[in-house]
Amino acid sequence: xxxxxxxxxxxxxxxxxxxxxxxxxxxxxxxxxxxxxxxxxxxxxxxxxxxxxxxxxxxxxxxxxxxxxxxxxxxxxxxxxxxxxxxxxxxxxxxxxxxxxxxxxxxxxxxxxxxxxxxxxxxxxxxxxxxxxxxxxxxxxxxxxxxxxxxxxxxxxxxxxxxxxxxxxxxxxxxxxxxxxxxxxxxxxxxxxxxxxxxxxxxxxxxxxxxxxxxxxxxxxxxxxxxxxxxxxxxxxxxxxxxxxxxxxxxxxxxxxxxxxxxxxxxxxxxxxxxxxxxxxxxxxxxxxxxxxxxxxxxxxxxxxxxxxxxxxxxxxxxxxxxxxxxxxxxxxxxxxxxxxxxxxxxxxxxxxxxxxxxxxxxxxxxxxxxxxxxxxxxxxxxxxxxxxxxxxxxxxxxxxxxxxxxxxxxxxxxxxxxxxxxxxxxxxxxxxxxxxxxxxxxxxxxxxxxxxxxxxxxxxxxxxxxxxxxxxxxxxxxxxxxxxxxxxxxxxxxxxxxxxxxxxxxxxxxxxxxxxxxxxxxxxxxxxxxxxx
Amino acid sequence: xxxxxxxxxxxxxxxxxxxxxxxxxxxxxxxxxxxxxxxxxxxxxxxxxxxxxxxxxxxxxxxxxxxxxxxxxxxxxxxxxxxxxxxxxxxxxxxxxxxxxx
Numbered sequence: 001x002x003x004x005x006x007x008x009x010x011x012x013x014x015x016x017x018x019x020x021x022x023x024x025x026x027x028x029x030x031x032x033x034x035x036x037x038x039x040x041x042x043x044x045x046x047x048x049x050x051x052x053x054x055x056x057x058x059x060x061x062x063x064x065x066x067x068x069x070x071x072x073x074x075x076x077x078x079x080x081x082x083x084x085x086x087x088x089x090x091x092x093x094x095x096x097x098x099x100x101x102x103x104x105x106x107x108x109x110x111x112x113x114x115x116x117x118x119x120x121x122x123x124x125x126x127x128x129x130x131x132x133x134x135x136x137x138x139x140x141x142x143x144x145x146x147x148x149x150x151x152x153x154x155x156x157x158x159x160x161x162x163x164x165x166x167x168x169x170x171x172x173x174x175x176x177x178x179x180x181x182x183x184x185x186x187x188x189x190x191x192x193x194x195x196x197x198x199x200x201x202x203x204x205x206x207x208x209x210x211x212x213x214x215x216x217x218x219x220x221x222x223x224x225x226x227x228x229x230x231x232x233x234x235x236x237x238x239x240x241x242x243x244x245x246x247x248x249x250x251x252x253x254x255x256x257x258x259x260x261x262x263x264x265x266x267x268x269x270x271x272x273x274x275x276x277x278x279x280x281x282x283x284x285x286x287x288x289x290x291x292x293x294x295x296x297x298x299x300x301x302x303x304x305x306x307x308x309x310x311x312x313x314x315x316x317x318x319x320x321x322x323x324x325x326x327x328x329x330x331x332x333x334x335x336x337x338x339x340x341x342x343x344x345x346x347x348x349x350x351x352x353x354x355x356x357x358x359x360x361x362x363x364x365x366x367x368x369x370x371x372x373x374x375x376x377x378x379x380x381x382x383x384x385x386x387x388x389x390x391x392x393x394x395x396x397x398x399x400x401x402x403x404x405x406x407x408x409x410x411x412x413x414x415x416x417x418x419x420x421x422x423x424x425x426x427x428x429x430x431x432x433x434x435x436x437x438x439x440x441x442x443x444x445x446x447x448x449x450x451x452x453x454x455x456x457x458x459x460x461x462x463x464x465x466x467x468x469x470x471x472x473x474x475x476x477x478x479x480x481x482x483x484x485x486x487x488x489x490x491x492x493x494x495x496x497x498x499x500x501x502x503x504x505x506x507x508x509x510x511x512x513x514x515x516x517x518x519x520x521x522x523x524x525x526x527x528x529x530x531x532x533x534x
Numbered sequence: 535x536x537x538x539x540x541x542x543x544x545x546x547x548x549x550x551x552x553x554x555x556x557x558x559x560x561x562x563x564x565x566x567x568x569x570x571x572x573x574x575x576x577x578x579x580x581x582x583x584x585x586x587x588x589x590x591x592x593x594x595x596x597x598x599x600x601x602x603x604x605x606x607x608x609x610x611x612x613x614x615x616x617x618x619x620x621x622x623x624x625x626x627x628x629x630x631x632x633x634x635x636x
Contacts, residue, residue: 011601165590172594224590233565233586240566240624241582243631253579333583338575340583347587 009181025402026153027167028375032406033150034219035368037143038353038361039497044087044143046497047417049480053491054089054117057278057285063270065120069093070294073111081291087140090123091115096130106247114139141428142414145436149410151227154433158231165227171220175213201384205377208370215367216374222351253333258320261298268324273301276326281305281315297322302330312355313345358496376403397447404460405443411467412439418471418478458512465508472498545606552609553600560617561593567620570627 036043070078077095084092096110108130114123114137126133137144152160209216238249274286284306293299299321305314318330331341349355353364379399386392416431443460450456475498476482486494568585575581596613603609 005604007604008602169590169593169597172590173597176594176598221590225587228589229586232562233589236562236566237569237582237586240569240627249582253582331577334577334579336577338577338580338583340575340580340587341577343587344583 023167023170024375024379025399026163027171028372028379028402029153029406030150030164030167030223031171031368031372031375033146033410034223035365035372036410037147037150038365038368040143040147042493042497043146044140045089046494047142047414047475048087048139049486049491049494050088050090050116050118051481052118053489058091058271058274059118059120060271062120062274063272065115066093066270069113069122070095075295077110078294079292081294083286083289083291085117085285085287086114086137087143089117090139091117091120092137094130094133112137136427138422138428141422141432142417145413145429145432146410148429161227161231165224165231168220168224168227172217172224175217175220178209179213201377202381205374205381209374209378212367212370212374216371218350219368219371222347225347226351258298258300261296262293263297264295265297265299265322267294267299267321270301273319273324274303276324277303277305277317277319280317280326282308282311284308284314287314291321294321300327307349307355312349379403397450397453400450400453400456400460401443401447404457404464405440405447408443408460408464408467409436409439411464411471412436414471415467415474418474461508461512465505465512468501468505468508471501548606549601549609552606552613553597556610556613556617557596557600558593560596560613560620561589563617563620563624564592565589567623570623 070081073095074097076097079097081096082092082094086092092112092114094110094112096108099107099109101107109128110130110133112126112133114125115121116123123139126136148154150164152164154160155163234249234253235246238244238246242248242252274289278284278286282305286303287306288304290302291299292302301319301321302316303319304316307314316330316332318327319325320327331337332345333341353360376399380396380403383392383396383399387396413432413436416435417428420426420428420431422428446459447453447456481489481491481494483495483498565585565588568588569581572581572584596616600609600613603612
């Protein structure tokens with residue numbers, strides 16, 4: 001129990017409440033999408049699976065394919081080459097070079113190939129500015145829509161990141177003030193009074209919130225770091241230590257310098273280089289590879305691996321391209337190990353929960369879900385206590401619309417991917433966004449017209465349940481492999497996502513139905529909404 | 535008594551100013567000046583990375599302090615003093631760099 005003077009307790013109470021209400025709805029949106037984004041990789045694989053599942057690593061013959069494609073692009077773009085996987089483990093190979101535009105702006109231009117992970121056949125090719133190439137990628141659109149909503153609420157940079165960073169700070173403030181406010185912390189962890197109405201709702205909010213406090217703090221802190229590091233941190237550091245040169249600051253932190261030598265030199269076999277990296281990294285998958293100055297004497301390759309079993313962070317290994325020889329283990333930042341590098345690397349597994357596969361992701365999903373629950377119930381409790389005031393009753397409608405409408409809009413958005421053309425003039429991110437906005441508008445309209453908010457809540461829950469149950473069918477209509485075929489080919493990830501969707505859909509329908517029965521059996525439960533009708 | 539409400543409102547605004555923009559400014563300046571007084575570490579980058587890493591904590595810390603200090607003038611003195619100290623360090627560094635460059 002933490003004792004504070006009355007005045008300070010009141011100040012904290014105001015901070016706790018208003019920090020939650022003012023930005024609570026946006027925060028709820030960020031947490032909700034973050035919960036789903038924990039499984040972004042699995043969702044991406046599920047939404048756009050290949051007929052034949054991808055092998056664990058790049059197939060033999062990658063080096064030959066690489067050289068063939070390198071010969072098809074402008075040799076200037078051999079300056080830097082990136083290799084990374086996306087949905088269904090399709091491999092992206094981006095050849096690009098750096099240049100200065102007419103207005104002195106730094107530009108990156110190149111060619112990207114999307115490769116089938118089994119045959120290494122080219123699935124698509126894009127040429128142009130790297131920024132446009134990134135915007136033109138389509139294969140991972142379902143996961144990207146979720147992640148982009150979580151990271152920057154689909155707002156342009158840097159405003160979206162600044163907003164989500166600020167929301168993270170508010171969440172951190174709410175978590176810290178909550179720690180001080182809950183005087184009977186340990187008692188409240190186990191307090192759940194079985195009574196219908198406000199008291200039980202309050203107990204559930206406090207219990208979930210109390211259990212979730214350390215995790216909420218962790219997520220808020222790491223999320224704020226990710227939002228602010230590039231938008232505020234690096235420019236601020238550049239201003240002080242590099243006379244405002246952000247490029248120089250970034251270079252100092254990340255460049256893997258080898259002595260410059262532009263002499264042409266044949267690159268070694270990439271199959272052997274990547275196999276050696278996997279062996280050194282304990283057999284882990286290749287998460288990312290960066291090749292610089294391919295075909296030159298100073299060429300190097302930086303291979304980032306997925307974490308070893310039981311490890312938090314994957315190895316980053318540096319190789320010489322001409323010899324193919326292993327040079328050293330490379331820190332993410334700088335050239336030698338450092339405290340700063342270790343702490344920055346820790347941010348990622350702590351925020352994404354991806355350090356122990358599906359197990360840790362499931363734990364992060366559950367804790368994130370509890371966070372969303374605490375945010376929503378906190379907002380509902382706040383407004384229900386002020387139910388006699390007209391403005392708060394309208395706020396209560398808004399909270400119902402966002403709280404129960406957002407999951408519905410999120411569940412509806414992938415239908416645009418499955419049922420509309422993916423390669424047309426409209427990018428799948430745009431069609432998903434439009435469907436998301438359409439469903440949101442309908443939910444807002446329904447919440448404005450609803451005479452009974454409890455019925456609205458149940459209606460939105462039921463609609464979300466139906467939308468989730470329909471997603472596997474929409475995927476089948478969209479042309480994905482059937483369940484029998486997926487089972488035979490061992491596509492367990494796809495089947496797991498569909499099982500989770502079916503389960504979540506049934507749970508939504510169950511809670512919608514249970515809410516209806518409870519409302520019919522006990523009139524006091526619907527008391528808050530009768531005030532709404534008055 | 536008639537003056538009580540305006541005084542309370544003014545204090546609320548002053549508290550908001552301290553906890554909002556001033557706390558943010560203090561956190562930003564502390565982060566930037568951290569590059570000047572933190573040890574560089576073996577890789578020569580700890581002084582650049584650690585301030586960015588703790589920036590959210592700095593902001594949350596200044597924000598909560600600004601909300602909690604019962605004496606508003608003292609709150610302004612502490613937050614403002616810390617911000618000015620860090621600003622002085624940054625200005626001294628920038629001026630020294632310019633003098634060196636000239």
